[in-house]
Amino acid sequence: MIDMVQRRGFGRPPAPENEGGRLTPVLDAVSRTHTRAITFLVVCGFLFFLPGLFNIGPIDRDEARFAQASKQMVETGDFVDIRFQDEVRYKKPVGIYWLQSAAVQTASKLGLPNSQIRIWLYRVPSLFGAIGAVLLTYWTALAFVTRRGAVLAGLAMCSSVLLGIEARLATTDAVLLLTTTAVMGALARVYLSWQRGEAFVRGAWAMPAIFWTAVAASVLVKGPLIFLIVGLTIVTLGVFDRSVQWLRRLRPVPGLIWMLILILPWFVAIYLKSGGSFFTNSVGGDMLSKVAAAQESHGAPPGLYFVLFWVTFWPASTLAGVAAPAVWRARREPGAQFLLAWLVPTWIVFELIITKLPHYVLPLYPAIAILIVGALQSHALSRWSWIVRGAAWWFVFPAIVAVGAIVLSISVLKQPVFAAWPFGAAAMVFGLFAWWMYDDANAERSVLNGALASLALSACVFGIVLPALTPLFPSVQIARALRNVECKGPLAAAAGYQEPSLVFMVGTQTLLTNGSGAADFLQQGSCRFALVESRDERAFAQRAEAIGLRYSIVKRIEGYNISQGRDVSIAVFTSEWDH
Numbered sequence: 123m124i125d126m127v128q129r130r131g132f133g134r135p136p137a138p139e140n141e142g143g144r145l146t147p148v149l150d151a152v153s154r155t156h157t158r159a160i161t162f163l164v165v166c167g168f169l170f171f172l173p174g175l176f177n178i179g180p181i182d183r184d185e186a187r188f189a190q191a192s193k194q195m196v197e198t199g200d201f202v203d204i205r206f207q208d209e210v211r212y213k214k215p216v217g218i219y220w221l222q223s224a225a226v227q228t229a230s231k232l233g234l235p236n237s238q239i240r241i242w243l244y245r246v247p248s249l250f251g252a253i254g255a256v257l258l259t260y261w262t263a264l265a266f267v268t269r270r271g272a273v274l275a276g277l278a279m280c281s282s283v284l285l286g287i288e289a290r291l292a293t294t295d296a297v298l299l300l301t302t303t304a305v306m307g308a309l310a311r312v313y314l315s316w317q318r319g320e321a322f323v324r325g326a327w328a329m330p331a332i333f334w335t336a337v338a339a340s341v342l343v344k345g346p347l348i349f350l351i352v353g354l355t356i357v358t359l360g361v362f363d364r365s366v367q368w369l370r371r372l373r374p375v376p377g378l379i380w381m382l383i384l385i386l387p388w389f390v391a392i393y394l395k396s397g398g399s400f401f402t403n404s405v406g407g408d409m410l411s412k413v414a415a416a417q418e419s420h421g422a423p424p425g426l427y428f429v430l431f432w433v434t435f436w437p438a439s440t441l442a443g444v445a446a447p448a449v450w451r452a453r454r455e456p457g458a459q460f461l462l463a464w465l466v467p468t469w470i471v472f473e474l475i476i477t478k479l480p481h482y483v484l485p486l487y488p489a490i491a492i493l494i495v496g497a498l499q500s501h502a503l504s505r506w507s508w509i510v511r512g513a514a515w516w517f518v519f520p521a522i523v524a525v526g527a528i529v530l531s532i533s534v535l536k537q538p539v540f541a542a543w544p545f546g547a548a549a550m551v552f553g554l555f556a557w558w559m560y561d562d563a564n565a566e567r568s569v570l571n572g573a574l575a576s577l578a579l580s581a582c583v584f585g586i587v588l589p590a591l592t593p594l595f596p597s598v599q600i601a602r603a604l605r606n607v608e609c610k611g612p613l614a615a616a617a618g619y620q621e622p623s624l625v626f627m628v629g630t631q632t633l634l635t636n637g638s639g640a641a642d643f644l645q646q647g648s649c650r651f652a653l654v655e656s657r658d659e660r661a662f663a664q665r666a667e668a669i670g671l672r673y674s675i676v677k678r679i680e681g682y683n684i685s686q687g688r689d690v691s692i693a694v695f696t697s698e699w700d701h
Contacts, residue, residue, distance in 0.1 A: 159273050160257060169577060174580075175289075180292075180595070180627065182684060186621065187206055188218060192223045192292075193626060196226050212399060212402075229243050241626070245290060248289055249296075256285075267496055268499060270499075282437075298484075302340060305333055308332040312330075315368075322370065335384070337352070342388065426478050441565065446504070461489045464489040498565050498569070503565055516554075520546075520576075527583050527587045530587070531590060535590065535593075539587055556569075594684055596692060597621060600624065603677045607676070609648065610649070613632075613643075615640045616635070619655040619692050637663075638661050640654050671697060673695045675694065
């Protein structure tokens with residue numbers, strides 16, 4: 123690869139490619155024009171990310187917290203402050219809440235009933251953020267590889283396990299990936315134009331405009347994280363090139379002014395609203411505290427992200443090992459150097475930070491996808507037998523996940539979910555083909571079969587198994603029970619089981635209390651319900667007896683609290699007022 127890279131540039135094939143197989147003609151067809159490539163990736167995005175989006179219940183705890191805060195914005199009309207019930211929620215800026223609120227308000231104006239408690243509406247920004255990130259990976263990759271390779275890079279992101287999860291969660295990470303990829307794609311084009319010796323054109327504003335606008339959007343979504351990624355990339359390139367003159371092409375002065383124009387209005391508004399507590403909680407309480415200590419039991423030693431990568435970036439992660447030697451040999455070629463500067467320093471920082479969650483490294487995955495495709499297109503993948511044996515991961519992973527999902531469904535539901543079996547089998551078959559067909563000269567066939575395995579696995583797990591596991595979503599069952607009562611506008615108090623999804627599904631006014639408090643709440647009027655977990659039932663009964671409360675059970679819901687990892691039994695009580 124290294125000689126090839128030096129002569130032709132990173133990721134450029136030495137000769138026209140004509141790989142065999144039934145799937146590669148599809149790749150040939152969609153790679154002929156940008157319109158076809160973009161249409162193909164958009165269709166793939168919907169196929170990969172839609173299964174389960176509409177019928178998986180709200181996931182505790184982060185997704186439900188984000189959705190509830192956005193829901194309260196719609197309810198109150200206050201689009202500056204961020205709250206969960208009466209508590210401030212100042213861990214992240216306002217960007218994602220605005221997007222989720224806009225999705226809900228749009229659906230409401232279109233006449234969709236109960237739009238505020240439909241969790242899939244809050245996931246719409248993540249869905250389009252993920253598809254947008256796939257398209258921007260394609261756009262970024264065009265600066266390094268051929269159009270065909272850029273399609274493969276976009277497909278690698280689209281089929282990855284981690285992006286598939288984040289596309290279905292009403293959180294920040296899919297949208298953050300969108301903004302980060304836009305920032306790094308613009309930065310790459312500016313850097314590579316300088317490396318090629320192209321003259322600085324004073325009238326060229328497109329890349330600086332994309333860069334600074336995307337930086338502003340990223341800050342509004344996730345705060346200053348983008349400055350870490352961009353800053354480490356620039357510093358690394360500066361060390362190797364001994365120059366950062368190319369930064370002039372980003373128009374830093376007007377760019378900074380434009381970025382501040384976009385972000386300052388809300389930051390000033392939240393400062394006036396919170397008196398500075400937003401910055402204390404967001405920067406000090408959320409961001410800096412993760413560096414020194416584990417937050418919410420999410421601490422882990424260095425190396426965790428490297429281990430998780432082989433799962434979270436599957437199926438493309440299977441090629442990472444065979445691509446690594448070629449990438450290392452090409453490390454001083456400008457294209458590979460930029461991608462490694464994007465990837466390596468920030469990855470090391472994330473490994474050193476005490477608090478770790480799998481999605482933290484997601485903004486670095488487009489760089490990995492492009493590096494892998496660059497090595498693939500140069501036909502420089504490793505032939506060392508001990509590395510090539512890793513191709514078995516294309517089959518082993520879907521076999522483990524498909525069988526595990528089916529076993530889980532049987533153990534929870536006490537019945538087989540037969541609809542998932544064909545998709546699980548298809549995932550294993552395509553994974554087996556990817557492994558069986560793999561060789562360094564025709565790796566595209568394996569990549570495409572791996573993507574089909576991922577698509578089948580997505581349908582199996584997200585489309586069928588998870589929606590069928592209703593005991594994992596007790597809040598949905600509780601909300602359904604309350605919607606079936608005869609009184610209008612029921613109020614509820616929860617004791618024991620107090621997950622954010624319950625507040626989202628049952629109502630912002632839901633009182634989170636203990637067993638005694640639930641009994642007092644029930645005594646105060648009609649159309650009230652106490653949601654009491656079994657551990658709090660004794661305290662509830664004792665207090666009810668003490669205050670002379672006469673009550674009856676409406677329904678008992680058996681489920682599983684995924685946040686705490688234990689079974690729950692929740693009784694829905696009502697008073698004699700309602701009889």
